[in-house]
Amino acid sequence: MKFIADGMLGKLVRWLRLFGQDVTYIGDFSVDPKEEDDVLLNRAEKESRILITRDTDLHRRALRESIESVLIEETQDVAKQLVKVSKSIGEPIRGDIEDSRCSVCNGKLKVAEKTSISEEVPDPVLKENERFWKCVDCGKIYWVGGHWENMAETIKRYENLKG
DSSP states (O other): OEEEEOTTOHHHHHHHHHTTOEEEEGGGSOOOGGGHHHHHHHHHHHTTOEEEESOHHHHHHHHHTTOOEEEOOSOOOHHHHHHHHHHHHTSOOOOOGGGOBOTTTOOBEEEEOHHHHTTTSOHHHHHHOSOEEEETTTOOEEEOOTTHHHHHHHHHHHHHHHO
């Protein structure tokens, strides 16, 4: 499944990408704010993407134009937002580090050998970690770091909330 999200959902976009979802984010390219809605709807239609938005009017407009849309209301809790998307599309959002996408640019991640990234990663990180992934598009490098526990907690909350 492919998604496109408005500018108010950057955190959710990063999480969906980490879950391996292909998500285009309006914040990733420069668009005149007056044209954002048209750009979102155009790309959603042309690329067969599901719109994710916090904008009620945009959501209604998408539905009128027969574009599938998920309205994220009120909550800032990313676990609850993930549940909303999951329920709206009728299937669970599953995540596996091997399927993750770059949280920055949406590129695919590939396993990277330590030797190939040794110049790009601080020595302590190289010494403390065995597994690395690199974005094939922007080159960002990922590893299991201290933030992993926070991510695991969010994933656990999502799993519990979705039932």
